[in-house]
Amino acid sequence: MKKLLLALATTTAVLGFASVASAQEKAKICFVYVGSKTDGGWTQAHDIGRQQVEKELGDKVETQFLENVPEGPDAERAIERLARSGCGLIFTTSFGFMDATIKIAQKFPDVKFEHATGYKTAPNVATYNSRFYEGRYIQGQIAAKMSQKGVAGYIASFPIPEVVMGINSFVIGARSVNPEFKIKVVWANTWFDPGKEADAAKALIDQGVDILTQHTDTTAPMQVAAERGIKAFGQASDMIAAGPQTQLTAIVDTWGAYYVKRTQAFLDGKWETTSSWDGLKDGILTMAPYTNMPDDVKAMAEATEAKIKSGELKPFTGPLNKQDGTAWLKEGESSDDATLLGMNFYVEGVDDKLPQ
């Protein structure tokens, strides 16, 4: 028995050394995922970004990831494990990893961290986010053109600023085309639950909406829209496969460019703490092909996209009123980022009470 143990120990030790030796050459870039890397939405988009890092910088770095990491104490352990296993740069890709990232970052001052969609930074913790709302504005305009009834349905996840911002941007876009346009909101209270999302979609369609958009991660609403014969927008990943005759466009998260840029900075020793909030022009989000719409609507969408990219158009620009009719932004005045990042009110035209 002792001999067997000894043999086992030696084998494993040898194996261990072998893997260490081959890894030492390359820097380790690591990712923590809240979902499964094949979820078809949020996490998959991050994983595609990771693969792009492998592809473009594969000769200098290797990547690792942990998937399905629950938020809370498990996240702390997962991040610590990565920090201990020799990762130089760690991307934590869910809002709920914020406090865990900050805690572990204090323990490992030599490791760099990047936290997606949060607001806490440290000397070795940067944050990054995407101006998803720019895409929502384009979607709103398309919805206003395509809807017969002038009412769109919106499946929302949680009443956090990120989501409220998206709803507002969609409405502002729609009202720039049709000032009477309205939306109905259902709070699914989940990021990822095909059953609940499908139920929300059905409820909205039964209430008479004829365009559907979602801020949740599965393709279930798209499938319901396809069954009921109305049009819809995809979220996080291109969902055209779920609704070839249904999807108008989708906001596609394309984190890859950012991940490559930051990894390169890390390799060059030029990594610094930043709070980056990139948009369409930086390529951190892209619009899936405009499909299932007449040419004039497509042309309008493309023109708007170009204007947002050039900086000529900012979705949150006055004159804008809040939901209760009080003035928010004056003619020509644009909202500052701080207001957007803490957004907890609706603009005019939203047919819903914000859960407070």
Next chain:
Amino acid sequence: MRIELEKRAKVSALFSILSPFIAFALTIVFGGIMFALLGKNPVAALYSFFVEPLSEVWSLHELAIKAAPLILIGVGLSVCFRSNNWNIGAEGQFIMGAIAGSILPVVFYDWQSPLVLPLMLVLGMIGGALFAAIPAFLKAHMNTNEILTSLMLVYVAQLFLDWLVRGPWRNPQGMNFPETRTFGADAILPEMIASGRTHWGFAFAIIAALAVWFMMRYTLRGFEITVLGQSERAGRFAGFSSRKMIWFSMLFSGALAGLAGISEVSGAIQQLRPVISPGYGFTAIIVAFLGRLNPLGIIAAGLVLALTYLGGEAAQLSIGVSDKVTRVFQGLLLFFVLSCDTLIHYRIRLVRERFAALKADEAH
């Protein structure tokens, strides 16, 4: 031909003791085969799954953190299960304990005092016990099936927590995110040893296990639990009340689940969020049975289950297998434990279908 299970006349004492170990060994063997089929080196894979997490101090701490709620809940459940009361709702009692204990740091966050923490722990136990009192009352006085009521109350607790952290208890400075204030320094369960994150929740788990072990072995109450669990009628002849036992076992397991809840929130999470448990209350049922409803066995079982969680993570990193492997391992382990136990009490007999045999004879 068909297979029948036949009750053994005599149960081998030796194999009763060996059975969990045989099950564990079989899990390792079949796990190794699975890794080989996945194209990974089985020795390296098993090493990273079962040995690597034990080879570093920080990781041992993580093991204790993960095992603490499993053991604490499992010990409480063992009392319930032994007395033939089937509390399946420990997950809900865990959550309600966490909520009750969090009243002080969330609602009365201004009050700072060394009394805060002990009061929180007591409130946590009361919260868990009161929530378990609902199925206890329904069973004792309305003859309702406690499996159903306790299970369904889990959803009530989950949704109540969800409502609280999105509504009245939401952190006013938290940018609308669904979470409460982070607890003040007085409300945090301290770490036990300087070398890592293990908090006092682990000590509570061990103390509870030892206390229940003592109770079951040396006290009249323990005897009462066993007798009523094995035969209610015999218990009644001995003057034990099965109705009182329903109340005792449900409140007891509820209180321990509540203590686990407030310990987890106060020691590890330090605020309330919409989800505070990755299913500890349900995994603890596996732990209780894996430990054969023996408190000391439950300590070991809790550590083994915790190890599979940690090992799954380590294996994801060092050999690049999916996190689903963790679930497969837990499934294998449970399967082999149950089948080994079954085979101690039963033997397999192959029965020739007499009817089919006759028919075959006739044909000739």
